[in-house]
Structure formats: C-alpha cells, structure tokens
Amino acid sequence: MESSRREFLKVAGVSAVGMGIGTQPVLDAFAASGGESGEAKAPKMVRGENALTAVHWGMVIDTRKLETAADLEPLIEACHKVHNVPHHEIKRHEIKWIWETEYHHAFPGKSNKYLNEGAEHRPFLVLCNHCENPPCVRACPTKATFQREDGLVLMDFHRCIGCRFCMAACPFGARSFNFRDPRPFIPETNKKFPTRCKGVVEKCNFCAELLAEGKMPACVEASNGAIAFGDLDDPESEVRKLLRENYTIRRKQTLGTEPSVYYIV
Amino acid sequence: MLELAIKGSKRYYGLLAALAGIAGLGGAFWLWQLDFGLGITGMSRDVSWGFYIAQFTFLVGVAAGGVMVVLPYYLHDYKAFGRITILGEFLAIAALVMCLLFIAVDLGQPMRMLNVIFYPTPNSILFWDMIVLNGYLFLNAVVGWNVLEAERNGTKYAPWVKVLVYISIPWAISIHTVTAYLYCGLPGRGFWLTAILAPRFLSSAFAAGPALLILLCLFVRRFTNFDPGREQIQSLAKIVTYALILNVFFFLCEVFVALYSKIPEHMDHLKYLFFGLHGHGALVPWMWTAMALMVLAIILLIPPKFRANENLLAISCGMVFLGTWIDKGLGMISGGFVPNPLHEVNEYIPTIPELIIALGVWATGFLVLTILYKVTVGVKEEAGA
Amino acid sequence: MSKKIYNKDQVIAGLVIFIALVSFPFWYNLGKAAPAPKVELTKQAKEAKFCVRPTEYMKAEHMQLLDVWRDTVAREGKRIYVNEAGKRFTMSLSNTCLDCHSNKAEFCDRCHNYASVDPYCYDCHIDNPKEKK
Numbered sequence: 006m007e008s009s010r011r012e013f014l015k016v017a018g019v020s021a022v023g024m025g026i027g028t029q030p031v032l033d034a035f036a037a038s039g040g041e042s043g044e045a046k047a048p049k050m051v052r053g054e055n056a057l058t059a060v061h062w063g064m065v066i067d068t069r070k071l072e073t074a075a076d077l078e079p080l081i082e083a084c085h086k087v088h089n090v091p092h093h094e095i096k097r098h099e100i101k102w103i104w105e106t107e108y109h110h111a112f113p114g115k116s117n118k119y120l121n122e123g124a125e126h127r128p129f130l131v132l133c134n135h136c137e138n139p140p141c142v143r144a145c146p147t148k149a150t151f152q153r154e155d156g157l158v159l160m161d162f163h164r165c166i167g168c169r170f171c172m173a174a175c176p177f178g179a180r181s182f183n184f185r186d187p188r189p190f191i192p193e194t195n196k197k198f199p200t201r202c203k204g205v206v207e208k209c210n211f212c213a214e215l216l217a218e219g220k221m222p223a224c225v226e227a228s229n230g231a232i233a234f235g236d237l238d239d240p241e242s243e244v245r246k247l248l249r250e251n252y253t254i255r256r257k258q259t260l261g262t263e264p265s266v267y268y269i270v
Numbered sequence: 271m272l273e274l275a276i277k278g279s280k281r282y283y284g285l286l287a288a289l290a291g292i293a294g295l296g297g298a299f300w301l302w303q304l305d306f307g308l309g310i311t312g313m314s315r316d317v318s319w320g321f322y323i324a325q326f327t328f329l330v331g332v333a334a335g336g337v338m339v340v341l342p343y344y345l346h347d348y349k350a351f352g353r354i355t356i357l358g359e360f361l362a363i364a365a366l367v368m369c370l371l372f373i374a375v376d377l378g379q380p381m382r383m384l385n386v387i388f389y390p391t392p393n394s395i396l397f398w399d400m401i402v403l404n405g406y407l408f409l410n411a412v413v414g415w416n417v418l419e420a421e422r423n424g425t426k427y428a429p430w431v432k433v434l435v436y437i438s439i440p441w442a443i444s445i446h447t448v449t450a451y452l453y454c455g456l457p458g459r460g461f462w463l464t465a466i467l468a469p470r471f472l473s474s475a476f477a478a479g480p481a482l483l484i485l486l487c488l489f490v491r492r493f494t495n496f497d498p499g500r501e502q503i504q505s506l507a508k509i510v511t512y513a514l515i516l517n518v519f520f521f522l523c524e525v526f527v528a529l530y531s532k533i534p535e536h537m538d539h540l541k542y543l544f545f546g547l548h549g550h551g552a553l554v555p556w557m558w559t560a561m562a563l564m565v566l567a568i569i570l571l572i573p574p575k576f577r578a579n580e581n582l583l584a585i586s587c588g589m590v591f592l593g594t595w596i597d598k599g600l601g602m603i604s605g606g607f608v609p610n611p612l613h614e615v616n617e618y619i620p621t622i623p624e625l626i627i628a629l630g631v632w633a634t635g636f637l638v639l640t641i642l643y644k645v646t647v648g649v650k651e652e653a654g655a
Numbered sequence: 656m657s658k659k660i661y662n663k664d665q666v667i668a669g670l671v672i673f674i675a676l677v678s679f680p681f682w683y684n685l686g687k688a689a690p691a692p693k694v695e696l697t698k699q700a701k702e703a704k705f706c707v708r709p710t711e712y713m714k715a716e717h718m719q720l721l722d723v724w725r726d727t728v729a730r731e732g733k734r735i736y737v738n739e740a741g742k743r744f745t746m747s748l749s750n751t752c753l754d755c756h757s758n759k760a761e762f763c764d765r766c767h768n769y770a771s772v773d774p775y776c777y778d779c780h781i782d783n784p785k786e787k788k
Binding site for chain 1: 708723724725726727729730731732733734735736737738739741745746749750775778779780781784
Binding site for chain 2: 095096097098099100101106109110111113114131140143144145146147148149164165166167168169170172173174175176177178180181182183184185186203204205206257260261262
C-alpha cells in the first residue's frame with residue numbers, strides 16, 4: 006500500500022506536488038483548462054461508484070439445476086467469449102477458464118463406488134476455486150498471481166514470466182498456459198477486454214472486471230439462477246443462505262486450500 | 271590463466287567446434303521457440319513442465335555432486351582429493367550453467383526474467399532456488415579460479431578463499447534441497463508430496479555427479495598428460511556406490527509407502543510410470559531400464575575386485591549416470607503430472623525441437639566444461655613439467 | 656625509463672578497429688536524422704482540448720501514467736482516475752485512451768516508430784476498439 010502510494014506520488018503527482026512551488030508549464034496548462042477555482046488537487050484513483058464489493062467473494066453452484074451438458078454450454082460460452090479465451094484445435098495448447106467434467110474427476114477423493122443417478126450422470130462445472138489459502142499464490146516468484154483483499158485470486162499478465170510454477174501448485178488444474186499467440190484462435194473478440202500474449206498463464210478471474218462495473222460474473226448471469234455469487238462473509242447474503250439450507254461439498258477440501266466455490270449436489 | 275584455453279591441439283579445437291555447432295543449432299531452434307511460443311514442445315496444461323525442467327533438476331544434482339570431492343578434502347583433510355577438487359568445482363560450474371539455461375528456455379516470457387528480482391517473493395521456492403543456484407555458481411567460480419591460480423603461481427590461496435569453501439559445502443546441499451522443495455511442497459501432487467524427496471534427490475546427485483566425474487577423470491588421463499590419480503578415482507567410486515545404494519533404498523521406501531498404503535493419489539503415479547495407467551505407458555520401458563541399470567550398477571560396484579578394474583568401473587559409472595538420468599531427467603517430472611489433479615491421464619512426450627534445444631543446452635554446458643578443464647589441465651601439466 | 660609499446664602495429668590496428676566498431680551507430684546514421692514527426696489528433700481529441708492530464712505532461716510521461724494505471728487496475732481493483740479538475744476516467748488503454756485517440760497509426764505509432772520504441776501493450780490490448788469488422 007505504502008509503496009504504491011509513493012509510486013503514485015512520484016509518477017502521477019509530480020506536477021501537483023510541484024504546483025505549490027510553481028512548476029510553470031504544468032501550472033499554465035492547468036490554468037488554461039480552467040480547473041476548479043484554480044485550486045490544484047492531486048489526481049486520485051478510486052473504485053467505481055457502482056462497483057460490487059465483498060469481504061470474501063464466493064460461489065455456490067446448484068448442480069441440480071444444471072442437468073445436462075447443454076445446460077452448461079451457454080455458461081462456458083459466455084465466460085470464454087467475454088474474456089477472449091481462444092479455441093485451440095491442438096489439445097495440448099488448450100486454454101479453459103471454466104469447463105465441464107464428470108463427478109469423479111471433479112471430486113476424485115469423494116468418488117463413491119456407487120453414486121446416485123444425479124451425481125453419476127450429471128456434468129459438473131469446474132473453475133478456479135479462488136482458494137483462501139491459494140498454493141498458486143505461494144508458488145509464484147513474481148507476485149504475478151496474487152490474492153486481492155476481497156478474496157479474488159487474480160493474474161497480473163504484465164508481470165507473469167511464464168514459469169508455470171502456479172500450474173504445478175494448483176491442485177485443481179484450473180490454470181492454462183498460452184503455448185502460442187492466442188489471437189488467431191479467438192472466434193469473436195470482445196473489444197472491451199484484452200487478449201493475452203503467448204507465454205503467460207491465465208485462469209478464471211471471477212469476472213473482476215464486471216464486478217468493478219457493478220455486474221455479476223458472466224457465468225452467473227447466464228445460469229438462470231443455478232449459480233449464486235456473493236459475499237461469504239455476510240450471513241445475510243444469498244450464498245450464505247444457500248449454504249445454510251443445503252448440504253454442499255467443495256473440491257479437495259482436505260488439502261486445506263479452502264476453496265470459495267461450493268457445490269450443491 | 272585463460273590463455274591456456276586458446277592454446278590447444280587440433281583435436282581440442284575440433285571438440286570445441288562440434289560443441290559450439292550443436293549449441294548453435296539448439297540456439298536456432300530456441301529462436302523459433304521464442305517466436306512461436308512453448309507450443310513447439312510437447313508440454314500441455316496438464317503436463318506443464320517437461321524435458322527442460324527435468325534436465326534442470328537432474329543437473330542441479332550433478333552440480334551438487336561436486337561437493338563430494340570438496341568436502342573430504344577441506345573438512346577431513348583427505349589429501350588425495352586435493353588433486354581433483356578443481357575438477358569437481360568446474361564440473362559444478364558447467365552443470366549450473368546448464369541449469370540456468372534450462373530455466374531460461376523453459377520460461378514463457380524470458381525477457382521478463384528479472385521480475386524475480388524486481389518483485390522478490392520470499393514465499394516462492396523458485397525465488398530461493400534462484401538465489402542458491404546463482405550463489406553456488408559464484409562460490410564455485412571464485413573458489414575454483416583462485417585455488418587454481420594459486421596452484422599455478424606456486425603459492426597458497428588467500429585465507430578468505432577457505433571461508434568461501436566452507437560456505438560452499440552446506441550451500442551444495444542447499445541447492446538440491448531447495449530444488450526438491452519446488453516439488454514436494456505442492457499440495458495436489460501425490461508423487462512429489464513426500465518428505466524423502468530432498469534426501470532422494472541428494473543421494474541420486476551424489477551418485478550421478480561423482481560417476482560423471484570418474485568418467486571425466488578417465489577421459490582426462492587418456493587424452494592429456496595429467497593423471498587425476500588411481501586412488502582418487504577409487505575413492506570416488508566408493509562414494510558413487512554408497513550414494514547409489516541409498517538412492518535405490520530411498521526409492522524403495524517410496525514404493526513401499528505408496529503401494530502398501532494404497533492411497534490412490536500416491537500410488538497411481540508409480541503405477542503410471544512402471545505399469546502404465548488406462549492404456550498409457552510411454553515411460554514404462556524407460557523406468558524399468560533405469561531400475562535395471564541402477565541395480566546392475568550396484569552389483570558391479572560393491573565387490574572391490576570389480577570396482578578396482580577401471581574398465582569395468584567406467585561401464586558401471588556410465589550405467590549409474592544413465593540410470594539416474596532416466597529416473598530424474600525423464601520420470602520424476604512427468605510422473606508427477608500424470609495423472610493430473612482431476613485424475614485424468616494425459617501423457618507427455620517431448621517433441622524433436624524440444625530435444626534439440628535441450629541438446630543445445632547440454633552442448634553449451636560441455637563447451638564451458640571443456641574450456642575450464644583445458645585450463646585446469648594446462649596448469650596441472652605446467653606444474654608437473 | 657624508456658617507454659615502448661610492444662607490438663605497436665597490432666595494438667594500433669586493434670584500437671582503430673575497436674573505435675570504428677564502437678562508433679558504428681553514429682557514423683552509420685550520419686546525416687540521416689529524421690525530422691520529429693507530427694502526431695495527428697482525432698476530431699474528438701481536438702474538441703476535448705484537455706487529455707487526462709495536461710498535454711505537456713502526457714507527452715513526456717504518458718508511459719509512467721499508464722504504468723501506474725495498469726498496476727492500480729490489475730492489482731488494486733481501482734478503475735477510476737480522477738484528475739486535477741475532478742474529471743473521472745476509466746483507466747483503460749483500449750476503452751479510454753484509444754476511444755479518443757482512435758487513430759493509433761497517426762497518433763501512437765508515429766512517435767513510437769520515430770523513437771524506435773516497441774511497447775508490447777498491443778500484444779494484448781485491442782488496438783482498434785472502434786473499428787467495425
């Protein structure tokens with residue numbers, strides 16, 4: 006916090022700070038533009054007014070409402086489209102933020118020999134769990150992947166050196182690597198969101214860019230109420246209500262990473 | 271002293287040219303990889319580390335193995351090794367050069383490599399690995415060079431060099447311990463999640479490093495006027511023998527725990543490596559070969575009579591080196607990634623460009639080694655003359 | 656004490672070659688100095704008169720500003736920039752900067768090419784957000 010403040014002052018505030026002592030060209034330019042009653046204020050950076058905030062973002066997926074692969078398809082599509090996730094034909098180049106798998110792949114430690122019909126045949130959505138104790142963040146040598154105060158585990162693509170230590174560290178296989186330039190393989194580019202370049206790791210970001218604008222994550226929007234998203238720290242939130250009323254499971258919680266994604270089975 | 275490296279026979283220059291040629295070829299393929307991305311390799315989102323990181327892991331061992339000549343000489347005053355400590359230290363330098371190059375070619379964004387220093391992150395083991403590897407390179411370069419220069423001038427090296435030597439001994443242990451910690455601290459990877467990984471890495475290192483050193487000593491004796499010495503080679507052979515036995519023992523401990531407990535997350539990787547899993551078993555013949563080589567090498571190394579026969583010893587050392595290389599340089603890394611965290615089996619097979627780049631790195635390392643050994647032998651020949 | 660250079664000829668020849676090599680970029684580009692480029696403003700940019708910060712500052716420091724923006728957006732989740740005048744901007748290269756300066760070729764590239772810098776921003780950030788395909 007302190008260092009970013011200093012950085013900010015150093016870089017952006019040169020003129021503002023200098024104004025008191027009279028940094029001429031800047032002051033002139035500023036005066037010409039007709040600033041607020043000539044009073045100089047340092048520029049500042051803030052959250053948007055509509056931004057959704059939480060102490061600990063979490064997700065509850067009601068798998069009973071997502072019966073077939075066709076139910077999941079629009080959710081996956083919505084995510085991959087809004088984030089410019091490429092469709093690689095060669096399987097080893099594959100990139101996915103959210104995808105479907107079978108129960109015994111999603112929950113390898115909880116795979117009962119005899120399962121009920123639902124769990125046996127239903128497809129399961131898997132994505133980054135935004136763990137409370139993320140092993141990927143521990144492993145990253147540059148803090149390119151980091152945990153935000155609201156629990157989101159995010160990627161700073163500018164800083165990633167592509168060592169892929171985070172991929173080895175993730176016990177959920179949630180991370181993908183850009184083995185080549187993804188741009189030619191993006192069917193339809195969302196011009197509001199950046200693509201990635203070759204050589205960096207990427208994964209689900211719980212739609213941090215949409216939360217900042219006051220919108221819910223893309224998969225939640227597309228789920229017709231099958232996925233709830235909210236503040237796990239708030240006892241009155243919808244996610245907490247669901248967790249109170251339903252028995253839920255999480256992926257590999259014996260590993261102690263404390264996933265923030267819960268499943269109603 | 272460097273001038274000794276440029277006064278050589280035709281054969282010496284031929285070797286340098288050949289190694290430089292292979293390194294250049296690897297460099298050309300690396301340029302292609304820079305342009306295209308790591309997609310030219312066989313790696314995938316499931317097996318996200320492959321041949322490069324496996325070579326890196328194996329070579330950290332070779333580098334650490336150098337301490338097996340330094341420690342007896344400086345700590346136990348085992349005089350005989352005084353003749354070859356430089357060879358051990360220079361082997362470590364060449365191995366470390368390869369390690370660092372293998373990390374560099376494995377990065378997706380190598381031009382951002384310095385971010386590790388700009389944003390130091392002490393909770394990342396990779397950060398510590400960078401420190402210990404570069405530190406060990408520095409220690410060996412400074413110590414090796416100073417000791418050799420003193421030997422050439424017929425003087426004794428400065429007292430501070432001795433301090434660095436003492437630091438370098440635990441440091442050697444640290445480089446392979448930290449490298450093991452890269453793997454064994456990851457929660458979802460049952461194959462690596464074992465406290466014996468670091469000891470196992472060290473034991474295989476102390477077998478592979480000295481085995482290569484024996485082969486290099488025999489090579490030096492054959493092609494130069496400097497004889498590293500029979501006693502030296504025999505002592506190294508004993509070190510190789512015990513380290514190899516320990517390595518196989520540690521491995522069997524691993525096998526017991528995984529197979530007797532029958533916990534799938536631990537057992538399935540071994541199953542994949544030695545028997546194949548769900549019809550995938552590309553590494554099965556390799557793993558059995560590695561085991562056969564190591565067991566056979568133990569049989570050939572234990573009886574003193576066999577060990578004393580230097581021709582047989584050379585074969586045994588070749589087997590040790592190859593066996594530990596397959597074990598660590600092929601099986602150890604992809605074995606940990608298959609099956610993946612979702613328990614799916616997606617195999618990894620390195621591609622030709624990937625192998626050529628790796629070969630280029632090996633050639634670069636041996637180029638450095640050749641030059642350093644040429645200087646060493648030059649000094650030793652002068653002293654002997 | 657007599658002063659003598661051993662191998663005088665070789666030493667001097669070596670020095671000459673060294674200096675020639677080191678100074679290569681200077682004499683190679685001699686007389687080729689290109690005039691500083693004029694950047695073009697879009698209609699929208701002209702009308703706005705004032706960028707996020709004063710023009711002089713933007714000319715000299717836009718890369719530092721963008722550097723702070725990217726860290727603040729990507730890492731702190733703050734996406735709104737309030738300048739001295741209290742005006743609010745979304746901190747986004749594609750959606751804010753290039754929305755106004757939608758002529759990247761005549762604005763950004765011209766100067767970047769002249770200064771021989773190749774920022775990798777556009778490897779990921781869409782460089783023509785307004786262009787209809």
